[in-house]
Amino acid sequence: MAEKRMKICLAASSGGHLTQLLKVKDVWQGYEVFCVSSAAIVREKLERFGRTYIVNECNRKHPVKSLRVLFQCLSISVKERPSVVISTGAAPGILMCLTARLFSAKIVWLDSIANTERLSMSGRMVRPFAGLMLSQWPDVAAKYKDVEYAGAVI
Amino acid sequence: MIFLTVGTLFPFDRLVKAVDSGIGEGMVEEEVFAQIGRNGYEPKNMEYVESLDKKAFDEKVKKAVGLISHAGMGSIAMALDHNKPLLVMPRLKMYGEHVNDHQVGTAKKFEELGHILVAYTKEELPDKLQMLKHFVPKKRETQVEAVAERISDYLKQIKRA
Numbered sequence: 001m002a003e004k005r006m007k008i009c010l011a012a013s014s015g016g017h018l019t020q021l022l023k024v025k026d027v028w029q030g031y032e033v034f035c036v037s038s039a040a041i042v043r044e045k046l047e048r049f050g051r052t053y054i055v056n057e058c059n060r061k062h063p064v065k066s067l068r069v070l071f072q073c074l075s076i077s078v079k080e081r082p083s084v085v086i087s088t089g090a091a092p093g094i095l096m097c098l099t100a101r102l103f104s105a106k107i108v109w110l111d112s113i114a115n116t117e118r119l120s121m122s123g124r125m126v127r128p129f130a131g132l133m134l135s136q137w138p139d140v141a142a143k144y145k146d147v148e149y150a151g152a153v154i
Numbered sequence: 155m156i157f158l159t160v161g162t163l164f165p166f167d168r169l170v171k172a173v174d175s176g177i178g179e180g181m182v183e184e185e186v187f188a189q190i191g192r193n194g195y196e197p198k199n200m201e202y203v204e205s206l207d208k209k210a211f212d213e214k215v216k217k218a219v220g221l222i223s224h225a226g227m228g229s230i231a232m233a234l235d236h237n238k239p240l241l242v243m244p245r246l247k248m249y250g251e252h253v254n255d256h257q258v259g260t261a262k263k264f265e266e267l268g269h270i271l272v273a274y275t276k277e278e279l280p281d282k283l284q285m286l287k288h289f290v291p292k293k294r295e296t297q298v299e300a301v302a303e304r305i306s307d308y309l310k311q312i313k314r315a
Binding site for chain 1: 162163226227228231253254256257259260262263296297298299300301302303304305306308309312313
């Protein structure tokens, strides 16, 4: 029986978000993978998993910058058409999820451990259409019907 | 040596100034080395740099007997990995130190779990600096395999669909 070929996009801002995402690297062993992050310094670390795209970092305080990153992510999504996006945020992560979703990608969201009291803003944005939502705190997961707790990676 | 770091994103002058004046008032006996961030406030009572490359940064952490930082996850994870006592001050949105106040929640949570010390205001700093000397952080347990398994199960599920 032929197995559906899945292409996985790993998307995370450089720094803590990326560190947490890479903790679960066993997940994508054997799959075709490409990476999206936000600082050139992490390119070498990510290239051993697959093609790596570096977009600009952005956050909610800079809507014009964010728009630019949105277009960067859109062009990556059009080119790559990932089947799945796995992300820990932050803004570049959610923008990759949103644009990939236009092409029916499934979304796996692991909310950053820094969000100890409620889901991050990007997590709340992605929640309506994520396939799997994870928080790293059981009391945060308990606040949302469709958010699970499987443990902490940091 | 105590290593003070403000993290990689922006300066944190409120913390650096408070530690700097604390040293001036004799609050800290240990020598303090500070990484102050780009265009950060330049302290008068400690040796400092704006930034450090990864190797130099790791060396400072290894040599330090204690760490002082903002309540960023990178700093907390680094202290836990090296089993070093860490005192944090959360960045606050109202001072333009971060986009929101999530560092307060992070600080409270990790303080509750016994992993770090927290000074929520600069008035709390002197007492907490004293406590840093004798603080033994509780070891942190993680569940990386369980999280990876949950995600893998989901991937298998969508493959079959």
